[in-house]
Amino acid sequence: MPLHGVTRLGYVHARVTDLSAAKGHYGSTMGLYPVHETPTSVYYKGWDEWDHHSVVLEEGGVGVVKLGFKVNDPGDLDGIEAAARTFGVSVERMSAGENLEVSDGLRMVTPSEHVVEVYHSMTAYGTEVGTHNPEVFPRHLVGVGAPRIDHALITAEDVKGMDRFFHDVLGLYASERVVTSLDDDADYIGTWMTAGNTVHDIAIIGGPNGKLHHFAFELADWAAIKHAGQLFAMDDVPVDVGPTQHGITRGETIYFFDPSGNRNEVFSGGYVAYPDRPTVNWTPEQLGKGIFYIQRELNERFTSVLT
Known part of the structure; x- marks a missing residue:
């Protein structure tokens, strides 16, 4: 717990x-x-x-x-x-x-x-399929039909300090990190943290304080990611990266922008995390592969556009 x-x-x-x-x-x-x-x-x-x-x-x-x-x-x-x-x-x-x-x-x-x-609580509104003999999804989904919010990624000048904050104050633990070296006293370039068994609820990467990199919605699988990409093409949604896969978290992904320029993500897959699983560490020379496993490189927009 x-x-x-x-x-x-x-x-x-x-x-x-x-x-x-x-x-x-x-x-x-x-x-x-x-x-x-x-x-x-x-x-x-x-x-x-x-x-x-x-x-x-x-x-x-x-x-x-x-x-x-x-x-x-x-x-x-x-x-x-x-x-x-x-x-x-x-x-x-x-x-x-x-x-x-x-x-x-x-x-x-x-x-x-x-x-x-x-x-500790929020007024219950209920799911679209209910809790009594439910269907597996609503018949009349609109657009992507995102079932739930998944995580957010923010930036911080002191990533290691934020890792400590989320662990010591909120009780989250790191599933994966990007570290400057494999030494025990290494600094953190990024950290992916979870409160339970999802691979991350919050991630922090190096950057200016107070900024948002993206917030993400969970989708069911790779087919749903592809379908979302097709809808983004239909609706002229600006796509940043994807469809592709992460090395960090193993998630499948598309990054895109809302009309104001806030970055969103659709995310599926990942793995089951648990507190006694060792934290996965990535080193800087493999960061491109860690973020975008297939392309193995970062584009300039992905690392510089924040809101």
């Missing part, structure tokens, strides 16, 4: 420059379900997500507003708050309802200047 009861990444709040265009992308192309709207925001969920929402878009700029992680039990918040204060990050209690349909919890500012929230 995770150290402090964190179960998974629960939500991503992101900024967009044009809410109408964003709704076309996330609603019509990605096939997310809108569950609540205001004049300046829209809340979405995937068809196989139980909770009220997993993606919130706020009009006014680009990039990440905050990330939310769900814990098992309200009592887990006390342990996380104590760990955050020991670690030395800013932490405050948030009241139920500060986030729509979200319980009370904690709000922290990480060493990388990202806002991370932790909560």
